[in-house]
Amino acid sequence: xxxxxxxxxxxxxxxxxxxxxxxxxxxxxxxxxxxxxxxxxxxxxxxxxxxxxxxxxxxxxxxxxxxxxxxxxxxxxxxxxxxxxxxxxxxxxxxxxxxxxxxxxxxxxxxxxxxxxxxxxxxxxxxxxxxxxxxxxxxxxxxxxxxxxxxxxxxxxxxxxxxxxxxxxxxxxxxxxxxxxxxxxxxxxxxxxxxxxxxxxxxxxxxxxxxxxxxxxxxxxxxxxxxxxxxxxxxxxxxxxxxxxxxxxxxxxxxxxxxxxxxxxxxxxxxxxxxxxxxxxxxxxxxxx
Numbered sequence: 001x002x003x004x005x006x007x008x009x010x011x012x013x014x015x016x017x018x019x020x021x022x023x024x025x026x027x028x029x030x031x032x033x034x035x036x037x038x039x040x041x042x043x044x045x046x047x048x049x050x051x052x053x054x055x056x057x058x059x060x061x062x063x064x065x066x067x068x069x070x071x072x073x074x075x076x077x078x079x080x081x082x083x084x085x086x087x088x089x090x091x092x093x094x095x096x097x098x099x100x101x102x103x104x105x106x107x108x109x110x111x112x113x114x115x116x117x118x119x120x121x122x123x124x125x126x127x128x129x130x131x132x133x134x135x136x137x138x139x140x141x142x143x144x145x146x147x148x149x150x151x152x153x154x155x156x157x158x159x160x161x162x163x164x165x166x167x168x169x170x171x172x173x174x175x176x177x178x179x180x181x182x183x184x185x186x187x188x189x190x191x192x193x194x195x196x197x198x199x200x201x202x203x204x205x206x207x208x209x210x211x212x213x214x215x216x217x218x219x220x221x222x223x224x225x226x227x228x229x230x231x232x233x234x235x236x237x238x239x240x241x242x243x244x245x246x247x248x249x250x251x252x253x254x255x256x257x258x259x260x261x262x263x264x265x266x267x268x269x270x271x272x273x274x275x276x277x278x279x280x281x282x283x284x285x286x287x288x289x
């Protein structure tokens with residue numbers, strides 16, 4: 001029998017600290033569930049207008065269609081037209097495949113793969129001897145991506161249901177990790193980077209597009225769940241991201257904010273000056289050999 005004065009081995013600070021840990025876990029679960037529900041609605045409806053118009057419903061713009069937004073993000077016309085209809089949902093904030101330098105035969109992992117847009121572009125670059133895994137925590141997105149893969153006849157792509165904090169991927173098997181405006185949605189980013197480090201091969205690399213903070217955001221915005229699911233409130237400061245990556249063992253860390261991204265991000269939350277605090281950026285890093 002455990003007396004109330006005893007301290008559980010996993011909680012060195014005693015019962016008070018344990019209560020804090022439990023509260024943080026509940027908060028994180030609430031955020032994950034909100035994100036899962038929102039993007040499940042997006043996947044089920046297939047209509048971009050189901051998000052963003054309510055002041056931060058998803059990563060994207062309430063004005064531009066997916067193809068127009070993708071052009072702003074740096075995708076070429078040939079890339080936009082190469083994927084199956086429905087794969088490009090206009091939910092990103094950059095083009096991670098542009099910085100990934102993908103090579104034939106590589107194993108690629110896309111975190112928060114959505115409808116499969118970046119996965120299908122990566123599949124074309126790594127070729128038949130390569131392989132692409134898309135991971136998404138939303139069942140509706142996984143179903144949509146698998147349908148798109150079937151329509152496009154992709155045989156070197158697979159989609160797995162899972163959280164990016166607990167990747168359904170073996171240790172040290174991935175050459176390149178892609179992600180497009182997804183890491184900011186996680187309430188436990190250090191865990192995400194730890195999982196990235198685990199699944200990468202020695203010498204493996206990150207090629208990520210995401211939203212980062214460059215100034216302190218008012219607490220009222222930080223606590224706005226709609227802005228969190230809209231890829232805004234959960235953005236970490238550049239220096240904080242650099243520290244988290246370094247703490248996990250990554251080297252050659254390079255985070256490059258893209259000032260020009262403010263031109264489309266200003267429409268993500270009408271009436272709120274979010275570009276005073278956040279911007280899209282590319283994030284690159286290596287796992288040491």
